[in-house]
Amino acid sequence: MDRYDPKTIEAKWQQVWEAERTFYTPDPAPGEEPPNHWYQLEMLPYPSGTLHMGHVLNYTMGDVLTHFRRRHGWIVLRPMGWDSFGLPAENAAIREGGHPREIVEQNIVEIREQMKRLGWAIDWDREVGAHDVEFYRWTQWLFLRFYERGLAYRKAAPVNWCPHDQTVVANEYVIDGRCERCGTPVELRNLEQWFFKITAYADELLRFDLPEGGSWPERTMTIQRNWIGRSEGAEILFRVDELDTDISVFTTRPDTLYGATFFVLAPEHPLVERIATPEVDEYVRATAQKKTEERAAEQAKTGVFTGRYATNPVNGAKLPVWVADYVLMDYGTGAIMAVPAHDERDGEFAETFDLPVVEVIAEDGTLVNSDGFDRMPAEEAKQAIVEKLHGEGRGAPAVSHRLRDWSFGRQRYWGCPIPILYCDACGEVPVPDEQLPVVLPEVEDYRPKGKPPLATATEWLHTTCPRCGGPATREADTMDTFVDSSWYFLRYVDPHNDQAPFDRRLVDYWCPITHYIGGIDHATGHLLYSRFFVKVLNELGLLGFREPFAGLFHQGWVTMGGTKMSKSKGNVSGPDAVVEAYGADAVRLYILFMGPADQDMEWTDAGIDGMVRFVRRLWRIVHEVAAAAPPGEPGDGPLVRKAHATIERVTDDLDRRMQFHTPISAVMELVNAIADDPAAPGARFAAETAVSLLQPWSPHVTSELWEVLGHEDRLWQQPWPQTDPALLVHETFELVVQVNGRVRDRLEVPAGLADAELVERATRSEKVQAHLDGKEIRQSIVVPGKLVNLVVG
């Protein structure tokens, strides 16, 4: 027996897989599209660094599922690519010096090597990188389709500005008022910006019409629903005579309209400019300088009276108009009717500024002080009051969402150029399809300066208008990298297509993605954007489904020092050293053995020795079995039964419960049982079963051991082991006997005895008799095949 040498056997099998193209998945020919196919995908890595143990967990999970499905006869597509555009890569380049492209491409070379050394089953023919012209020309092409439909547009709006990264940041990636990338508090700035009209799909995004057999974690759907934040109410017009205008207000409580005693505008409200008093100007200026974070953390209410009055449409009351920053411009209409008696925030404000409070809902939930609606239940009054206003043209039922349009223009270099031109004569002009791609130009200094770096590439910037032939300037913003990741999974299906982003037949065949693995941090970002993209692409006729991801699974974080591993935090541990020291198989097993895959786990290599010990033990025992155990029919001895029970556990744990660690325990138990007597009848069958069941976790050593056991075929092509139901049934079982709920004895008894017989045997036990103490048995409970509980009193 050779010593277990992971380096040699891992290199050997990786070469075999590459030479035999084991993990390359051909597309089906038209008309020949086998039904049992599976699209396994894990979120693609940012090549801003190389892999850390969090990636190892993620992709090993995908790998186990890929092997498992293949061995059940499924055709599995399992591609890989790079989220290579965007801030992470660009910031890495700034940090380390050099060009983002060089950094990214160098990292990609290294990551590809790491992935191959871990033995992951990836179809490398389908590799896609966001920064490849052949990819981003189609990102531009898709943008133009959105643009044509009015789903990509430019407007001035308050947006989050990160002063460190010198760019706009989407709402989805502002965490606690700070930039998700660099942690700098963001500012609200009124800027001309590019947006995707995701709000047009708000209600549809609330519905999860998952494909048959699909399932999402409930909490992810809840997070998305809360993010979209649909609320039903009414929009009501308040007249401001002095400004000769109507101000629209959104409220979920039209039933409290008679209780409105003042009126508040957000400081950013467009009307505020027209009110211009020195106090108002000063207040607005002071607010504008506050960071979003500071504003949210403020305890006391602040505000300023404008000297103007708005008329309550329901009773003609003159309400003083205030400007206060507790009213947010980006929700509702940026203006509210304030009802201090029934809204906590309005109440605080009224108390601070000594404004009147009028109660309009009594304790019993009916209206008071509300002409004509008194004693009406509040729920009923909501409708009745809106109906009355509707009749007068002063209000209507309305729905408001928390969700904002997705701002995707970035004032940065390293991204996909937006294919738009500005012409003095024609205005905003989309680049015609035949002029794509708009290639990202080289610039002298790509670092952020507040002004898009592309604006300094003068030769590239100035061009001719395709409509009038006159001079035109290119859009210098680039796209958010989340635009790239909103459709990359579709490009994998048809990565070399130079006529279209993808072939609809192929996309409709492989997609939706059967099983997607990635972090829950993308719940309101990538996972929402991709759903939006797919809905639009469906309406464009480019594909035939409306949800991108049928199944979804969130892995836990791999932490170090209690925080999530990430390059920006500097607490990164990569696979290279451990793979070098222990081999890929042991590392793959260990990272999955550490705990439930959906829970966070603290990385430590303290226990990895134990896993290497197990692999070596498996190696030795399989060799002993190969030498000692007789070939032939396995029979039905205890080892064979144990093997069948293990098949049952491993298969069920993985398939139904998405548990990757308990199957390893189950196989360890089986191996321990074989070790007791490697020459026993059934030991060969048990060893074959152990090796076969472990193949998805540790494909190299198991492939080798399969040969050691005398097989000339390929383990990864073997059907998944099947249980024989007859061998799962045992002839005897251990009967647990309890007296008053406490275990007092265990008896080995034949299966299939009548309840009365079980009670009889239980009662006869000496140990039980000692505890019965001569007392009368009042009740006996029998759990068939398990236990008897004798109740005495």
Added chain:
RNA sequence: GCGGCGGUGGCGCAACUGGUCGACGCGAUGGCCUCAAAAGCCAUUGUCCCUCUGGGACGUGUGGGUUCGAGUCCCACCCGCCGCACCA
């Protein structure tokens, strides 16, 4: 504040539908093998107690409850983590 997840040996965790708590592994202790080491093997390993070839009590964050039986269900609370948060 609202919503969610979690709390089991020295450690990671297992116990899936209320039915044997601690599987599997780490660590630790003792022993075997060896000139020695590496590797490996064997035994012990929740706490406490006793008349110790055995046996008993206690034990899953805390306090109650339901049940023949509760880590699992119900009520109240404590602690930790995550998401949302002046959303009208």
